[in-house]
Amino acid sequence: MSELRSLARLQRWVQEVITNPDGITAGVESPMARQQIDIGASQIEQVVERSTRLGSAERLAVYGNAYFARLIECLGEEFPATRFALGDETFESFAFGYIQHSPSASYSLCYLGERFAQYLIDTRPDDVPEPGWPDFLIDLATLERTYAEVFDGPGPENLDTLNPNDLQAVPPKRVSEVRLVPVPSLRLMEASFPVHEYVTAVRRDQSPEIPMPAETLLVITRRDYVVRRGAVSRAEFQLLRAIIAGHTLGQAIELAAETMPDGTDDELATNLSKWFQHWAAAGWFLRVELPGS
Numbered sequence: 001m002s003e004l005r006s007l008a009r010l011q012r013w014v015q016e017v018i019t020n021p022d023g024i025t026a027g028v029e030s031p032m033a034r035q036q037i038d039i040g041a042s043q044i045e046q047v048v049e050r051s052t053r054l055g056s057a058e059r060l061a062v063y064g065n066a067y068f069a070r071l072i073e074c075l076g077e078e079f080p081a082t083r084f085a086l087g088d089e090t091f092e093s094f095a096f097g098y099i100q101h102s103p104s105a106s107y108s109l110c111y112l113g114e115r116f117a118q119y120l121i122d123t124r125p126d127d128v129p130e131p132g133w134p135d136f137l138i139d140l141a142t143l144e145r146t147y148a149e150v151f152d153g154p155g156p157e158n159l160d161t162l163n164p165n166d167l168q169a170v171p172p173k174r175v176s177e178v179r180l181v182p183v184p185s186l187r188l189m190e191a192s193f194p195v196h197e198y199v200t201a202v203r204r205d206q207s208p209e210i211p212m213p214a215e216t217l218l219v220i221t222r223r224d225y226v227v228r229r230g231a232v233s234r235a236e237f238q239l240l241r242a243i244i245a246g247h248t249l250g251q252a253i254e255l256a257a258e259t260m261p262d263g264t265d266d267e268l269a270t271n272l273s274k275w276f277q278h279w280a281a282a283g284w285f286l287r288v289e290l291p292g293s
Contacts, residue, residue: 176250
């Protein structure tokens, strides 16, 4: 048992050393590593022997470099359009900075990129007008991360989704009381650039140019295990946002109208039936809920 405990301590020590974002020396000196094997950087040879060609720290650095190279490679696979926009070398620099700022803390690579867009926000240059190049990258990374989360997260594949006739079954006087329950994969995203088109072009190997700024309001979900996205108008987006937040249909219409210019009431009233038919056909909602029924 003592040998097994010693092996486990050694494994944990090696993990702490080679995954330290500040390098092998900092890893050996870190409190977490010293909890396992209490040595300083000058004593590494007590744990890891030299080889004929490399010193002890250099041998560990081989594994440390491979570890970070693999994480950067994984980030590139999750953010291919962001990598294309930046170029490989610049992307790797951003990715390494991100890994140092937010070290991986999970056994699963699914969580590796969850704070990458926020890292770009936190490091955005202050002297660049908005919306500018940094905002395009932030939107791009946000969308690609959303795609990853929607793809890996729960979806509607084994669930019954809304039927277009469900709302028609509600008594007209009570339609305003209805709540629509979204599928678990439904997401909304506001962007300053049409990044959804850019991502699609990159995935088709079309080498797109950076687009001009344009308000882009996206609905993202999954259907039949395929991530799908579509652009909607400001009025439809605001209505969907209120519905997803849990408001009744009547409340959602009022909230959407309050945030829009004059005339939106007419747009909402004119398009509501058409939108509802589209939402049902696209599988965005699970069901209609009516209090007391």
